[in-house]
Amino acid sequence: MNECFADLHIHIGSAKSGKPVKITASKSLTLSSILKAASEEKGMDMIGIIDAHVPEVLEELEQWLQSGRGRELDGGGIKVHQTTLILGSELEVFDRNCSGPIHVLIYMPHYEAMVRFSKWIAQFMKNNTLSSQRVYVPGKVLQKKTKELGGLFIPAHIFTPFKSLYGRGVLRSLTEVFDPELIDAVELGLSADTEMASSIKELDPYPFLANSDAHSAGKIAREYQKFWLEEPAFDELVLALNNLKGRKILTTYGLNPLLGKYHQTVCEKCGAVIAGKSLQCSECGSHRVNKGVSERLRELADTENGVRGRPPYIHQVPLQFIPGIGPITLQKLKERFGTEMDILHRVSRSDLETAVSGKVAGMIADARSGKLPVSSGGGGIYGKVQKDRT
Structure with missing residues (x-):
């Protein structure tokens, strides 16, 4: 067995042709630059590219496989340099059972499975050349197709105020949109950690993942986990998420939630921190209030049983x-x-x-x-590490 560092949520900014994939990501963030940074700069053993459903990305991957630049592993994933690439897709679910979009992460074991998924999902999208696009299909249908193709289904950054499972304050339970039996893990996002998420009892069955959601090369591995695997491969990842055959998550490394840019509730207009459940800013009077992850979790909390034997979560900066x-x-x-x-x-x-x-x-x-003192973030602004340690 080996220790394997993994960041499973990385965006592609531009395709090989220069066309945009993730519009808000750096244009220099290409498939090639991601693999180079992850392998040579960051030292990641496994990464998830979550724009692999895009046809031009699939074409480039096919060229890599044909030329020998990448090698598909029997256990799933594509080996490039010293890093295994797991093919993923981030999609935006907006079905009739909820009034807000929810981002989900879907991972496929092999190239051909992602090709099949890409062709299937294209019929429910307006533009399959871009990342994180809305899919007009019920969440449970999307889950079933994922499982039919041997994939993993993971709700993304589940507490962020925008486009997440719990963040918008509409849903009280994941069962309102998804089949709980077809969820393989949940991604916490940058403003929550294991202790915070453990206050929600319905999340007890699921592994917690922390990933970077990188939109630039420098942000790769700002959050990640250390797995105990035979090798970095898709099948091994599945075993680790299910804690089977000795495979497991050893440690989760994530930002202190205070550093997350949506941790506190703030006024969108003036940036003032808003205490309690007030819906109006006391500084400028605006009603444009951005509810922070910490406040939303207080609303959802329904258990005080603690972390309950989960892997350590290190507040690593x-x-x-x-x-x-x-x-x-x-x-x-x-x-x-x-x-x-x-x-x-x-x-x-x-x-x-x-x-x-x-x-x-x-x-x-x-x-x-996790001993560095930090100041809180909120309203889209990251917290900061304090220069003077006391």
Whole structure:
């Protein structure tokens, strides 16, 4: 068995032709640049590309397979460089049982399964050349098709205020839209952690995942998990999610929820933090209130039983968030020690001090154990690591 680092939610900004895939993602975020960054810069063993249903992306992947640049594994996934690519699709469900869009992640074991899924889903979409598009099909139908093709079905960033399972304040239960038996895991999103999500009893059966939702190369692996697998492959991922045959999630590494840009309730107009359940800003009088994840979870909480034996969730801060680590310093660290996973998990503090100041080395060490003090984010603005530690 081996430790495997995995970030299963990464967007493609542009196809090989230059046409947009995820409009809000960096244009430089191509299939090639993602695999290079994930393998050589980040040190990820497994990644999920969640725009693989796009026909032009599938065409590029087919070229990789034919040329030998990528190799499809018997257990599922495509091996490129040192990283296994899991083919995924992020879609927006809007069925008659709910009044708000819900993003979901769907992963397929093999290239041909994704081709079949892409052709099927195209009939329910207005534009299948773009990521995260709305699909006009009931959630349960989408689940059944996913399972028919051997795929995984995972609701995405389930607490964020926009386009998520619980975030908009409309749904009280996932059973209103989905078949609970056909959900393989849930993705927490950047503003919630295991402890927070464990306050909702209906989530007890599901593994919690933390992924980056990266829209640029630098954001890859800002959240991720460490699996215990025989090899990074789709079938092994399935076993780990079900905690079978010794495969499992060892540790989840995510941002402190305070760093998430939707953690607090804030006024959309002036940015003031709004306490309690008020629907009006006391600073400017606006009713444009963006309810934070922390407040929404307080509304949904129905159990106080705690985390209940889940894998550890480490509030780890990405290197790019740490004061004193700019692009030049980060490149220096990589040249000396290897990938970001090496720097964050394998290099000793004393060795780090040979490349950076003792203060910065100490902050990296504290980042590993979630000890860095942070200030809260909200209303679309990320929280920050505090420069002065007290």
